[in-house]
Amino acid sequence: MQRKRRFEGVVMITQERCKGCTVCVEFCPVHVLSMSDAFNQKGYHFPELKDPEKCSGCDLCGMYCPDFAIYAFKREMKEAS
Amino acid sequence: MQRKRRFEGVVMITQERCKGCTVCVEFCPVHVLSMSDAFNQKGYHFPELKDPEKCSGCDLCGMYCPDFAIYAFKREMKEAS
Amino acid sequence: MAELLYQHAEPEAVLSGTHFMDGNHAACEGAIAAGCRFAAGYPITPSTEIVERFAERAPHVGAMFIQMEDEIASSICLQGAVWGGLKAMTVTSGPGFSLMMEHTGYAAMTETPCVFVDVQRAGPSTGLPTLPAQGDMLQCRFGSHGDYEAIALCPSSVQECFDFMIEAFNLAEAYRVPVFFMMDECVGHMTEKLVIPDAREISVLGRRFTKKPPEEFLPYAPGEDLVPEMVKAGDGYRFHVTGLTHDERGYPSTTLATQRQLVVRLIEKIQRNAPKIWKWEERNLQGAEVAVISYGISARVALKAIELAKQDGIQAGLFRLITVWPFPGQRIQELATRVRAIVVPELNLRGQVANEVERAVQGRCPVVPVGHPGGGVHDPQDIFHAIKEALS
Amino acid sequence: MAELLYQHAEPEAVLSGTHFMDGNHAACEGAIAAGCRFAAGYPITPSTEIVERFAERAPHVGAMFIQMEDEIASSICLQGAVWGGLKAMTVTSGPGFSLMMEHTGYAAMTETPCVFVDVQRAGPSTGLPTLPAQGDMLQCRFGSHGDYEAIALCPSSVQECFDFMIEAFNLAEAYRVPVFFMMDECVGHMTEKLVIPDAREISVLGRRFTKKPPEEFLPYAPGEDLVPEMVKAGDGYRFHVTGLTHDERGYPSTTLATQRQLVVRLIEKIQRNAPKIWKWEERNLQGAEVAVISYGISARVALKAIELAKQDGIQAGLFRLITVWPFPGQRIQELATRVRAIVVPELNLRGQVANEVERAVQGRCPVVPVGHPGGGVHDPQDIFHAIKEALS
Amino acid sequence: MDKRIEIRIAGFGGQGVILMGIILGKAWALFEGKEAAMTQSFGPEARGGACSAQVVLEEGKVLYPYTTQADILVAMSQEAYNVYASSLKPEGTLLIEEELVKLEKALPALRTFAIPATRLAEEAGRRMVTNIVMLGFLTATTGIVSKDAMKQAVESSVPKGTEALNLKAFEMGYTYGLERYVAN
Amino acid sequence: MDKRIEIRIAGFGGQGVILMGIILGKAWALFEGKEAAMTQSFGPEARGGACSAQVVLEEGKVLYPYTTQADILVAMSQEAYNVYASSLKPEGTLLIEEELVKLEKALPALRTFAIPATRLAEEAGRRMVTNIVMLGFLTATTGIVSKDAMKQAVESSVPKGTEALNLKAFEMGYTYGLERYVAN
Amino acid sequence: MNSNDSTECTLPLNPVVPFLRTERMPHIWCPGCGIGTTVNCFARAVMDCGIPLDELAIVSGIGCTGRVAGYLKLDSFHTTHGRAIPFATGLKLSNPKLHVVVYSGDGDLAGIGGNHFIHAARRNLDLTVILVNNFTYAMTGGQATPTAPKESIETTAPYGVFEEPFNLPHLAASSGAVYVARWTAYHVVQTKKAILEALQKKGFSFVEILAPCPTIYLRRNRLGGAVEELKYYKEHCVIQNGADTKDVGIDLRHQDKVTIGKFLDIEKKEYYDAYQEHYAGLLKGGKQAVAGA
Amino acid sequence: MNSNDSTECTLPLNPVVPFLRTERMPHIWCPGCGIGTTVNCFARAVMDCGIPLDELAIVSGIGCTGRVAGYLKLDSFHTTHGRAIPFATGLKLSNPKLHVVVYSGDGDLAGIGGNHFIHAARRNLDLTVILVNNFTYAMTGGQATPTAPKESIETTAPYGVFEEPFNLPHLAASSGAVYVARWTAYHVVQTKKAILEALQKKGFSFVEILAPCPTIYLRRNRLGGAVEELKYYKEHCVIQNGADTKDVGIDLRHQDKVTIGKFLDIEKKEYYDAYQEHYAGLLKGGKQAVAGA
């Protein structure tokens, strides 16, 4: 779901760990994320990728996420796994 | 035992409270005191007045004495009690 | 000797009426009704609601709450407040209670009337902070070094959290001892109907201040009931208080004679007055084959077991301890001659009260402790089985 | 399950030879011989000589002493050192011991093998700092909140301060419990001949380190004797230690089942192994009419009373407790069937051990406590009178 | 013990389970003038841990304050349902937050009432009032306590300033219950 | 118990009373190869409080480590004398610091030996060695322990660097005893 | 791209995962709680500093922050309330090769644990102390800590705090710490860097991290949620490296700024080094003179 | 002129006598002990400041200095080791008209009592804290206190102290004290004046007095007796009023001076005043809102 530039940012989300705090969404510098309407099992909304191609892989979302539910990394341009 | 100037210094010594530390003797600014050769009941030497007439009644001896065994005061010149 | 002067509670401080409240809040209201006007505390689950409520109520009743830096500070700060003239308490749970052990002893030694509230949770150590136990019952008696006696009360309901908190303060004043108000998490967090009576129906014991002038007053000369009269700072008595062994003047004295005079009195003033202090409840003991001895929440669980026993054709009754220390051993000894067995359910495994029951019973009938590690209450079935077993 | 691996003491650390030494210094030498290489302490009379000597000896035996800011810090610092791999102790007396109560419980809960030395002085509170008592005997058993079991030893002579200190460390390692070395001021400050044997004659129990690799190791899975194997920080096990109720992995778990499994085991590991732990001395009990049960300095005073009794035609013998906790109730129960009475002199007024004797005896014979407020030792006459009285 | 109603309310921390117990007990004890005891168990978490309240309603004094077999179970989470379903009386009543609890199989003898309380609460304005929605629903479907008593209890138990919101939530749950299960 | 010698040494803090007990016991236990127990009692004061040591010397193990009636009392202060004189055996031996202790009346049955130990110590160079002067004196007058054993005990018990001073003090006390009471 | 924990092994793992006891997830912290954020920073700092994980030990006291030790796959000790530092002292001194991190809350370290804090700083013991300051005793439901800002509402200060709070960087510096910094959960990059520096520093290093407690502190004070708090930090924090710690007290209600940054980074002999040096000199040629050496 | 206590009544009494429980003399302090000297200064300060003796309470911890309370004919409390300050806190707050003085030792107040010290200073509670610093736990025979100078010999540091000592004026000032001074038992006139000022100051005032302990500290360190120590202070102390407390650390072995003087004297709202103000505003028109008022 991510798109290519020189580096592509890859974001990994573990929905079931998410507690819906929206911090990742708010502080992603390039607004890649948004909260989904769906609930996870605990009844929380979780983030999804709104603009995956914008992601720089800066991993700020990963550093912020209090629940270790999201993180990101940079990958040199190739096909997403 | 004290002598007269404008003020006379009067020194009071409670021998039996003295523990012979010699602090009063050492720090009397005008060297009024000296340690006696005698022992008190606890086996301590205690101060006596070597030069009573020099005493200013400054009460430094009183402020120093850890055992509340000596103190002094100024008295206007009249007969010693 | 100063008589015991009971007064009414201060009407503006008493929330007379019917409430649906938990035990912790009720305990706070009890303290306020009893005249407690100072609390020093440090947060700890499951007790904190007591001081939280106190903090909220304090300005309205002319009281002060101070949150200290730790439990050690709390447990001595409140004693400073007592000597300043107020009634005071501190509130904690296991780990905090352990930290207070030096100062419970100081209160006993200096005869500082005050109340320590311990809302018991499961231990040892940090254990299960949110879950109940009755594992500190011997700690409040033996947790400080050296010899002393204390008073400990165990409420079983929200109403009793209120009522016996008043009793706790009154006993503290009457005997000049630290009184331990030994709740458990269940009782503390249980919500029930609470009826707070009119202030005029609440008897509050004032401090036993001396009427003697300073020249005639000896701070540690006991009255007939072995309790000395009290003074407070600022009234011109220029008295001395020390945790060292002290004579009647309150001055340190390192002689064995002083030690004997003082420490024996500290113990005797409780032991000799014990019958006046004891409180218990008996239920269905008339003609019972088995007596269940219990306290706090466990006593209510025991009632269910007694019901099960009845369904099974066994007559069992409840002896519910309200005063746990001093222990009403005499009464239990009597009881032991009338029943075929005694069963003692409590939320600890070392039979903290069961041991004392055994000692009192001295073999007159079998004593069956029903231990529990805490972290919950007994399954009534387990107590019921113990009842059956005890008879076989 | 790791076997118990005894080794010889480290020869360079053992001052083999004959000394004229006091009990405090001997206790320190015992600790060093036992392999104690870390002590954390805070000064308090009458115990301080133990750490003072340790501080002096430390650099010579590759040990470290740290004087902490208070007893609370000392009592947890030593546990850090244990988890870092060393054998460790702390040393205190009544007021300091009271401050350690939270951490004795932590040691029990986390199964941290360590030794707490309490040189008992007269209390309560500051009491008589330089004078003896045996008033903390129940404190070491019940002073921390919640349920746990501990081991407590009482030496009666300088030689025993050395010998049983080694035993204390060995027991701590064997059962992974805090062991309380309950001296009294008399024994601590008494100077006697001390024979320190050759290091090869001293058996020292090594830590029960696991041999399992990290993947297979469960830090709180008990062996057959209910004691789990141990690891230390830095060895790659990446284990977790908590004072919360924890499962076999060492992880917090708030279920009643975990609480039951853990706390029952903590208690059973001592109770079940008690016969292996018990140590006592019997003197002239063969055919005795009266057994005097005592410990520490009081046991030696009792000997004088027994002599007086003999002069009076009464056969009395001594049962001297060395292990006070776990209490050898079984043996005393037996004893109670063989003598006409039991007399229990101790330096406290609440019959801290006498109560336990009573409970064990269950009415089989009269038990006469001979209390004493501390601040001195018994007049042997008083014990002698109790012996006579017990027979009448 | 004569008439005795045992209710278990369970969910996770943050759902306001304990407050539900308090309000229910209070409605009965203060506003119906009878006797009630509410006991709770909760974990160390401020949020998210398992959490449950037991409410015992009696005409006279409540001696034994715990539920043995509940007459009513309110399950606010899957875990709560899994743990406590078996402790419900065979003829008992089950209330569930239907988006958070999936029943493995409908338990035959049970009366089961389901409500999307969280979603309704979000509609009402704040997720925090999920518990009050559920109480309204309980009042409508079980009828154990009068609506009036419950409303008084709600009003006197929620934080000052939130009464209106809570009463609205209560009504939403109540209406939902009436409409889905009672009215038709 | 066969031969048993009970000694009480008493004075005030700072006089080195406990060390006297230790040295005496050590001389007997280590250098005479027998058994001894020394017990002490002292107050909170670093200096000046009442302070006493009890030394029990036996051939075999010392079971009861306290003195009942002392064979020897060493009184280093008036208070010590006042408190303990009565606990001396009728036929016992009394040693006193003669400038600090005044006997009310000479107790008839007692052997009494007096020495101005403090003054001698000041002469020896330091008031601190008063106790060792007294030990020398005790050795000379009572003869319970050999001079050799005592000297070894002194040497091995005093702070490093002060051995010479202490042995000198010991000799002074010893000589004083011999000259005043034994030699003539 | 969504995924569960079992990511294919070709993808890098969440960098915090090697540090986590994943079997204990989800953790007990609330939605938006800043503690988890600090753990991310910590994990990344440890990764970068190259300390072998087997030589890293973590010690916590009791509290929400105190739970950190239990979630980190290190030799980890969850001690008693306020006593992480003295436990860490014993651990470090008995096994000096260990890097010992103390990770706990404001109430734990500066309330009940204050004496250990100042004494360890005085000794300049080689510990890295990470203090998550959420201005409240969170785990017990929100009582006033010694850092609670004036006028904030806490359960034990229902009419607002009127006590003066501690300025912790100043207390640490005045007591003897050699490295003192304050950051916030908003400043994740700097926080990570500060932890990294603190880990590398010999001696008592102290990192205070202001972090949101949405459930208790923010809610009670009607300050919004985690997002609002982080935004507040973003907008009101002034980075002032090297600021005199005397001037960095926080007064959220009367000042419109919070000073953050690296305040102190000095050299001073560390306790264990001092110990070794001291004894090496004194007991030359003797036996092994130093514990654990 | 020699005399016993029963001086003829025409002569002025020893000014300390009205403060003394003379029936308890002689006290337990050793010959030359500086504690008694500080008591002289205290007595004279109290006389001058005009506080009625019935409204003056004194609280000590445990130690040689801790015995001060027991010798002073005031409402006097000999509490537990290290806990004088929290006891005094309760006393003061329950009975605000009292002037409460805490008088204790360096080990008591800065060792075991350190946490209470910093927290009371933080709160700026109206207490006068007099700390007699003799560099040792004297009463227990001379163990190293947190103020023990480097390289000094103590029983628990038989090879010399290697730990960094506290700079107590700095700790007090950094924690929030409003009056901070250090004098010595040599500087009796200034000590008296400092105590007087401290008594008159509203808020947490702190006076450290360096005082000789000849029996334990001086003897063990071969520093002579009381006279030598006082001479040392006479010769090596530099009076520097207003000095930055940061710079007044004592290092007797490596520096040849000790900085003394009045370091701090500032105005800041006192705890009880703040409390009254806070509640007066909040609960206007309500009931009596303040304890003891």
Ligand SMILES: Cc1ncc(C[n+]2csc(CCOP(=O)(O)OP(=O)(O)O)c2C)c(N)n1
């Ligand atoms: C001796 C003791 N006292 C009190 C407690 C209760 N207690 C547990 S956690 C906690 C609060 C911790 O607050 P803080 O350190 O600020 O951590 P936070 O929860 O805010 O992260 C307290 C007071 C305890 N466990 N032990």
Ligand SMILES: Cc1ncc(C[n+]2csc(CCOP(=O)(O)OP(=O)(O)O)c2C)c(N)n1
């Ligand atoms: C809890 C506790 N720990 C230890 C002691 C032992 N203790 C009594 S006095 C004292 C030393 C006090 O030293 P300091 O405060 O410096 O006073 P000083 O004697 O030097 O005047 C200590 C450690 C005690 N009484 N209580």
Ligand code: SF4
């Ligand atoms: S990696 Fe950076 S850009 Fe990509 S989603 Fe996360 S915060 Fe946004």
Ligand code: SF4
């Ligand atoms: S920061 Fe984490 S917990 Fe919060 S919404 Fe994002 S993924 Fe969920």
Ligand code: SF4
């Ligand atoms: S009053 Fe002054 S001059 Fe007179 S003796 Fe005393 S110190 Fe010397």
Ligand code: SF4
């Ligand atoms: S200062 Fe006092 S104790 Fe010292 S010698 Fe002089 S009178 Fe005696």
Ligand code: SF4
């Ligand atoms: S209560 Fe506060 S600090 Fe604790 S986990 Fe929740 S948000 Fe975090």
Ligand code: SF4
């Ligand atoms: S030991 Fe030191 S401080 Fe204590 S009284 Fe003696 S000289 Fe003073």
Ligand SMILES: [Mg+2]
């Ligand atoms: Mg916090």
Ligand SMILES: [Mg+2]
């Ligand atoms: Mg000191």
